[in-house]
Amino acid sequence: MERILVFIPAYNCENQIIRVLAQFDEEVLKYITEIIVVNNRSTDNTEMLAAAFIAQHRDMPIRLLRNRSNYGLGGSHKVAFDYAMNNGFDHVIVLHGDDQGSIKDFLPVLRSRYYKKHDCVLGARFMKGSKLQGYSAFRTFGNIVYDFLFAFVVRKKIYDLGSGLNMYSVSMLRNRFYEKFPDNLMFNYCMILASDYYDHDIRFVPVSWREDDQVSNVKMMNQAFRVLKMLKDYYRDPGVIKEDYRELAVEAYEADVIA
Ligand SMILES: Nc1nc2c(ncn2[C@@H]2O[C@H](COP(=O)(O)OP(=O)(O)O)[C@@H](O)[C@H]2O)c(=O)[nH]1
Numbered sequence: 001m002e003r004i005l006v007f008i009p010a011y012n013c014e015n016q017i018i019r020v021l022a023q024f025d026e027e028v029l030k031y032i033t034e035i036i037v038v039n040n041r042s043t044d045n046t047e048m049l050a051a052a053f054i055a056q057h058r059d060m061p062i063r064l065l066r067n068r069s070n071y072g073l074g075g076s077h078k079v080a081f082d083y084a085m086n087n088g089f090d091h092v093i094v095l096h097g098d099d100q101g102s103i104k105d106f107l108p109v110l111r112s113r114y115y116k117k118h119d120c121v122l123g124a125r126f127m128k129g130s131k132l133q134g135y136s137a138f139r140t141f142g143n144i145v146y147d148f149l150f151a152f153v154v155r156k157k158i159y160d161l162g163s164g165l166n167m168y169s170v171s172m173l174r175n176r177f178y179e180k181f182p183d184n185l186m187f188n189y190c191m192i193l194a195s196d197y198y199d200h201d202i203r204f205v206p207v208s209w210r211e212d213d214q215v216s217n218v219k220m221m222n223q224a225f226r227v228l229k230m231l232k233d234y235y236r237d238p239g240v241i242k243e244d245y246r247e248l249a250v251e252a253y254e255a256d257v258i259a
Pocket residue numbers: 009010011012013040070071072073076095096097098099100164185214215216217218
C-alpha cells in the first residue's frame with residue numbers, strides 16, 4: 001500500500017478548520033495514512049481548535065505543525081513537501097483549511113488509484129463537471145481567461161491555475177524544483193509553469209468549490225497583474241523558472257510538531 005499524506009494549510013480559519021477535519025470520515029480515512037495541519041502562524045484560534053479536535057479524536061492519524069514563522073501558502077507547501085519526503089510518503093494531497101473544497105471529490109481518484117499513473121492530479125474548478133457555489137460571474141470569467149492564457153503558453157489545456165485540492169507524487173517533488181517559487185498564493189501558478197518546463201504529467205479532475213463564510217486574502221487586481229508578468233517572462237524565456245521568485249530568501253522552511 002502507498003503512503004498518502006494529506007496536508008492542510010491553515011491560516012486564520014478558525015471558523016472552518018473543524019469542518020475541514022470532520023470531512024475525514026471512515027470512508028476517506030481508508031486511503032489516508034496521515035493528515036497534517038500546518039498552522040502558518042494564525043493570529044486567531046485556528047491552532048487551539050485544531051489541537052482540541054485532535055485531542056478529541058485520538059483514533060484519527062492527525063498531527064498539528066506550526067511554522068517557525070509565517071511562510072505564506074507557498075512556504076507552507078515547502079514545509080509539507082519536506083515532511084512528506086522525510087517521512088516516507090508516496091503522495092501528498094493538499095486540501096485548503098478554509099473549507100472551500102471537499103476531500104470527497106477525490107474519492108474517485110483514490111478508489112481508482114488514478115494518481116499512480118500521473119505526477120499531479122489537480123482539482124479543477126472550471127471544467128465540465130465542476131461545481132461552483134457563491135463565485136461571482138466576474139471571478140469565474142477572470143479565472144477562465146487566465147486558464148486560457150496559461151494554456152497558450154504551456155500548449156496544454158489548463159482548467160485551473162490553483163484550486164485548493166491537489167495531489168502530487170512525492171517522487172516528482174524529490175529534486176525540490178519548487179524551492180525558490182513564490183511563498184505566497186502564486187506558488188501554484190508557478191507549479192503549472194514548472195509542469196511544462198520539467199515535463200510533469202499533470203491531469204485535471206473536476207471538483208466543487210464554495211465560498212460562504214471564507215475571507216479571501218487574495219488582493220485580486222494586484223495579483224492578476226503579477227501573474228500576467230510571471231507568465232510573460234516565462235513565455236519569453238522558460239529558463240526564468242530557475243530564478244528566485246520570492247520576496248524574501250528564506251533559508252529553511254521549518255515547522256514544529258505541536259500535537
Ligand atoms: N492568504 C493566506 N493563506 C494562507 C497562508 N498560509 C496558509 N494559508 C491557507 O491557504 C489557503 C488559501 O488562502 P485563501 O486566502 O483562502 O485564498 P483563496 O481561497 O485562493 O482566495 C487557505 O486554506 C489558508 O488557510 C497565508 O500566509 N496567507
